[in-house]
Amino acid sequence: MPRLHVVSASTRPTSSGRPLAAWVAAFAAGRAEFATTLIDLAEVALPFLDEPAHPAEGRYIHGHTKAWSATVAAADCFVFVMPMYNGGFSAPLKNAIDFLHQEWQGKPVGLISYSAGTSGGAPAVEMIQPVLRRVGLRPARHTLSIPGIEERTGPYGSFPGTADLAAGVAAVLDEVAGLVADEPAAV
Template structure:
């Protein structure tokens, strides 16, 4: 059985390009043939600013939105975060979603497909990597960065990758798979 890969659309704002990039990432993952890739849209969970009365490590969730988010993160063996850069950092919706959970994230690798202006979202990735490590997530070095993302969208706002994006994705998925396999025993019940 192939590991389950969640390709997480991290932006929730109207008019975002994350869904188009996530669809491309899913197709690239299918072509890599190591994962069972599923696109997960953070916006679909409608998470308010963290509103659970108990600490997330206790997993005593009071709200349906938290239970749904918990089940989604728990089901994944690995993640690809489709991540824009907002004001030199990640979107606040992602930071909020990360804070909702603790145990569900642990001992899983995460790779990044980032996009933005000149930096291609790399500054948002750097901030997110630091935060993920506190949840015991292993962030990958190998990634896909998409600078000047608007130049890679067609008239229908579909993502039109170049050869560099495709080759970077192949390397990223290969390395993500290695870490997914290596971390699997760490997620086994002890």
Template sequence: MPRPRLQTVIGSTRPGRRGAAVATWFHALALDHPGFDAGLVDLAEVALPLLDEPHPPQRGRYEHEHTRRWSELVSAADAYVFVVPEYNHSYNAATKNALDYLAREWRGKPVAFVGYGGVAAGSRAVQALLPVVTSLGMLPVAGSVHIPFVRLSFTADGRFEPAPGLDDSANGVLDDLLRLTAARPTAPVG
């Protein structure tokens, strides 16, 4: 039986972002996890313009090629982890835009988060995302990974160096995500 497909999504598209390095660390843990086939998706490479589809995403009538490509990419996964920065007590616009482009592609699929930022460790970004993914019909796991003062977790050469215990936290989220992925119904929800 094939393993479920997990996509780790780099939410930040900002030049100089920390999210790509954080997501690369998490993705490496996901690759080592025995339960998933893991992929890494960079919203900067996906390059979605601000939502420009004339029809509501619930209809699935996509007129633009970038939306069709995004739909195919998202549809290929069974579960997701969004790596998101905290901006102004919430999450970033590129993540919201990427979520809003689609509807049925997200429905019934488990989701987890890696939040990063300053003193709040990305927790406010994750909290703000929960009602959004829930309204899309996604199934959020109970826990998240939170990285406080993310800028202090980088080496002089720009590598992300996780704090002690962070790998364990991330592996716990992966285990929870796998349990939820295995328990979800095989028929589409909705």
């Protein structure tokens, strides 16, 4: 069974997306198709990249990098639940990607974005896709962008999913599962 890590990409203590990420993880777990784990970048708590060697060398000296490496290496595929900030993807997500290299290789990733405005963060999805390919991730073509996130959930509230959102998440998960089956991850 593929090991799926649903990554909540906001590190804000009042993140509106965190309940969404928890809902996505629960939805994925409910399909019994993946062994699903929810990863909260706020709990991972990485500093800005502080490794002396290039990540591709895998010569990590810091405990936080070794722990993040082990977390990412333990997954076969990912779903990033990602906010849009100022028209792009968030700095903590880019930083978390940049920390590693080999651990991402060949692994499928589904993208679910959200924003306060009407775009649902679709521009952030467009911007991050070349970055993901650069580190060897395989982004699914199906994506989901959720507008008006702040009206959908409170800071520490639950996320009330809808049938439309469930269908959108299912489409992303279907493609991620297909990509895992197509080509086993290299790590």
